[in-house]
Amino acid sequence: MSWAAHQFETYAIQAHLPKRWAGRISYLAIVVGDQIPDFVAKFWVYGFNIGGRHYGAAEPFKFHRGWPGAGFTHSLGFALLLAGLVWWFTRSRGWTAGLLLGMAAHSITDINDSVGTMLAFPFSTENFSVGTWAYAATPGGKYLDARAYYSSFGFVMDAIWLVILLMTPKVLSERYWRDVIVPADAKVWTWLGRRFPERALLAVYRATFFYGLTRMIAWTGWAHLLDPDPLRGWDLTWTGPDWIPAFTLSDLSPWVALAVALAFAAAIVVSVGRILGPAPEDDVGPATLAD
Amino acid sequence: MTSGAEDTAPLPGLGEPTGRPGDPAWYTRRFELVLYVLAGATYIGFGVFHKWLLNWVVGPIWLVTWIWAVPIVVDRLRRPSTGASP
Numbered sequence: 001m002s003w004a005a006h007q008f009e010t011y012a013i014q015a016h017l018p019k020r021w022a023g024r025i026s027y028l029a030i031v032v033g034d035q036i037p038d039f040v041a042k043f044w045v046y047g048f049n050i051g052g053r054h055y056g057a058a059e060p061f062k063f064h065r066g067w068p069g070a071g072f073t074h075s076l077g078f079a080l081l082l083a084g085l086v087w088w089f090t091r092s093r094g095w096t097a098g099l100l101l102g103m104a105a106h107s108i109t110d111i112n113d114s115v116g117t118m119l120a121f122p123f124s125t126e127n128f129s130v131g132t133w134a135y136a137a138t139p140g141g142k143y144l145d146a147r148a149y150y151s152s153f154g155f156v157m158d159a160i161w162l163v164i165l166l167m168t169p170k171v172l173s174e175r176y177w178r179d180v181i182v183p184a185d186a187k188v189w190t191w192l193g194r195r196f197p198e199r200a201l202l203a204v205y206r207a208t209f210f211y212g213l214t215r216m217i218a219w220t221g222w223a224h225l226l227d228p229d230p231l232r233g234w235d236l237t238w239t240g241p242d243w244i245p246a247f248t249l250s251d252l253s254p255w256v257a258l259a260v261a262l263a264f265a266a267a268i269v270v271s272v273g274r275i276l277g278p279a280p281e282d283d284v285g286p287a288t289l290a291d
Numbered sequence: 292m293t294s295g296a297e298d299t300a301p302l303p304g305l306g307e308p309t310g311r312p313g314d315p316a317w318y319t320r321r322f323e324l325v326l327y328v329l330a331g332a333t334y335i336g337f338g339v340f341h342k343w344l345l346n347w348v349v350g351p352i353w354l355v356t357w358i359w360a361v362p363i364v365v366d367r368l369r370r371p372s373t374g375a376s377p
Contacts, residue, residue, distance in 0.1 A: 035347065143342070174302060175302065196359060197311070197312070197314065197359070198311040198312060198313055198314070199309065199311060199313070199314055199358055199359070199362070200355055200358055200359035203354050203355045203358035203359065204351070204355055206327075206354070207350070207351030208351065210327075210330070210331065210350065210351065210353075210354040211347055211350030211351050211354075213331070214331050214334045214335050214338065214345075214350060215338075215350065217335050218334075218335045218339050218345055221335070221339060222339045222342075226339055
């Protein structure tokens with residue numbers, strides 16, 4: 001699984017949307033879509049203890065990414081189903097498209113761990129993995145998972161997404177928020193604007209970045225500076241770190257996984273294009289919180 | 292919040308008030324930047340020792356609370372002294 005990458009990728013997607021889509025896709029929907037796959041399953045992956053007894057998945061990697069289990073949450077089928085439901089209930093093109101993009105980003109990023117994701121569900125229950133780092137969630141809990149992730153190429157993945165984001169710093173600016181983010185979600189921001197001052201709304205928009213950056217620093221600092229474990233240090237090798245078993249659910253070649261991920265991404269982009277339709281010819285100007 | 296011509300105007304300098312509705316007159320962009328940095332430093336500082344804080348609910352709330360509430364608190368603290376002055 002990925003950690004701060006899931007926060008950074010939302011801004012990276014937003015910053016690199018084609019011009020004809022900018023201002024028409026809800027950023028909030030991208031964030032929600034990016035959280036949904038793990039929101040459905042994560043609490044049971046790590047589990048919890050009550051009265052000395054552990055409640056949770058016996059084999060977290062199978063429950064999280066497999067079938068039967070919650071692996072379907074990281075798939076094209078689930079993304080389309082959820083987007084379809086949102087469209088059915090809201091008729092919001094911006095939210096439907098945003099959810100699709102967010103869920104797709106999450107599912108594709110997660111092919112990098114050794115378990116991978118069931119991208120082609122419901123057509124196939126095969127997991128597709130590139131195996132860049134070891135999937136490390138165990139009944140042992142979050143700490144070991146964090147130490148493994150931030151000792152491997154997982155850390156590098158977070159850093160890459162951070163660099164991609166920081167290459168377009170305007171995406172975090174106040175002006176970008178006013179001109180692009182607010183018009184795409186005018187109702188939500190207007191509703192919030194009646195209750196909170198603008199500086200708080202801007203902080204809401206930047207909060208995902210804040211959380212991604214601080215959690216990356218905090219967990220890396222804890223694992224390597226505050227509480228280093230000499231037997232569990234850095235290991236920037238493929239499917240590392242080697243001090244933890246890399247669970248797998250498939251023997252498919254990484255190249256097949258990459259090809260399927262590209263096809264998945266193409267399907268999502270085509271779907272988003274269909275949902276949004278052609279760009280409106282007469283631009284009436286951005287909506288505002290005062291509308 | 293407004294749009295159109297005002298959106299193309301340059302943002303205030305770091306030492307100038309933000310000019311946003313709802314922000315106190317003394318609230319500069321530099322002060323806001325310091326708040327962001329302090330929010331991050333305190334979240335990391337507390338988070339590494341109390342890891343239950345490091346989740347996607349507490350993290351965003353932590354930032355928004357700092358940015359929203361600190362100016363209100365500072366404003367309340369400043370008010371009595373400014374009110375007493377002639």
